[in-house]
Amino acid sequence: MLHASDQAAGLRRLFRRTPSAVVALFASGRSPRALAVQTLVALTEGARRVVAIDEHAAARGSLLAAFGYPDGGDLLGTLQGKLDVSEAMREVADGLWVVPAAAAALAVPLLDDAQHARLEAAIAELQRRCDLLAVLNAGDASSLTPFARAAGRRLLVVEASGVGARGACQWIKGLAAAGAGSLEVAVCGARDRADATALFASLNDFTFRHVGLPLVWRGEVERDPLADAMTTPLGARHPAEGAQAFIRRLRAWSAQAGVTN
Numbered sequence: 001m002l003h004a005s006d007q008a009a010g011l012r013r014l015f016r017r018t019p020s021a022v023v024a025l026f027a028s029g030r031s032p033r034a035l036a037v038q039t040l041v042a043l044t045e046g047a048r049r050v051v052a053i054d055e056h057a058a059a060r061g062s063l064l065a066a067f068g069y070p071d072g073g074d075l076l077g078t079l080q081g082k083l084d085v086s087e088a089m090r091e092v093a094d095g096l097w098v099v100p101a102a103a104a105a106l107a108v109p110l111l112d113d114a115q116h117a118r119l120e121a122a123i124a125e126l127q128r129r130c131d132l133l134a135v136l137n138a139g140d141a142s143s144l145t146p147f148a149r150a151a152g153r154r155l156l157v158v159e160a161s162g163v164g165a166r167g168a169c170q171w172i173k174g175l176a177a178a179g180a181g182s183l184e185v186a187v188c189g190a191r192d193r194a195d196a197t198a199l200f201a202s203l204n205d206f207t208f209r210h211v212g213l214p215l216v217w218r219g220e221v222e223r224d225p226l227a228d229a230m231t232t233p234l235g236a237r238h239p240a241e242g243a244q245a246f247i248r249r250l251r252a253w254s255a256q257a258g259v260t261n
Contacts, residue, residue, distance in 0.1 A: 020127045022133045023153045024148040024151035025040075028156065028168040028170075033056075035188055036157070038188060040096055043230060049095050049096075049129065050132045052135075053099050054100055055137055055147065056102060060138055062100060063092065063098045064098055067093065071100060072100070074088065076103040076107055078122045079118050079122070108145070140174060149178070151246065153184060153230070154183050155183075155185075158186070159189050175213065181214075183214070184218045193220070200215070200217055218230070
């Protein structure tokens with residue numbers, strides 16, 4: 001028998017008028033991969049389905065390795081017509097699928113028309129299967145991939161520590177330089193609400209004085225309904241990102257990267 005949350009999630013997917021949101025996920029702390037894993041699991045709350053496009057190669061700490069699975073099945077195989085996108089997906093936890101994309105992220109600027117068509121079809125299929133499509137960028141803010149740049153929303157998860165705060169400032173400066181319009185922030189590992197909000201306030205003050213990139217508070221990973229926040233439209237000026245909007249931006253960033261390479 002389905003739980004009420006499972007039924008609600010099924011109805012959301014059945015009657016959803018727009019495709020799932022696309023979020024670029026950045027983590028700042030002593031173990032960014034562990035923060036990303038904790039955040040992705042939190043995003044599956046309420047029977048939501050999350051697909052993570054993971055740009056980390058095996059040597060750089062892939063998500064599959066974090067969940068104890070062998071690496072393999074990169075999205076590049078789909079773009080080359082060698083495998084279906086469903087074959088590149090690996091369910092690593094209840095409601096969470098990982099799509100390895102380290103090779104695909106590097107290849108996007110070099111794709112021909114047929115491969116771009118396969119990429120667009122694959123992205124549309126991934127969005128059809130989930131409530132949230134998350135992109136995990138493997139580098140830093142100075143080396144954002146076309147996938148990360150094309151995401152309509154950006155979520156920075158900050159560990160409540162000195163390392164987390166200092167890294168967050170670097171991410172904020174880099175994302176601002178890369179042209180990010182706004183940045184949503186969640187805190188992880190805080191002692192209490194006061195500790196979490198104080199960290200956010202310090203980051204907000206930093207951006208006001210040095211960067212000018214608007215920050216949006218999304219709460220604490222452990223205590224707040226992060227899944228609700230990230231699967232709800234931001235408003236009339238920032239709607240939930242549809243597949244075609246993401247694909248249009250991806251195509252534009254790909255073309256730009258191809259010119260500069």
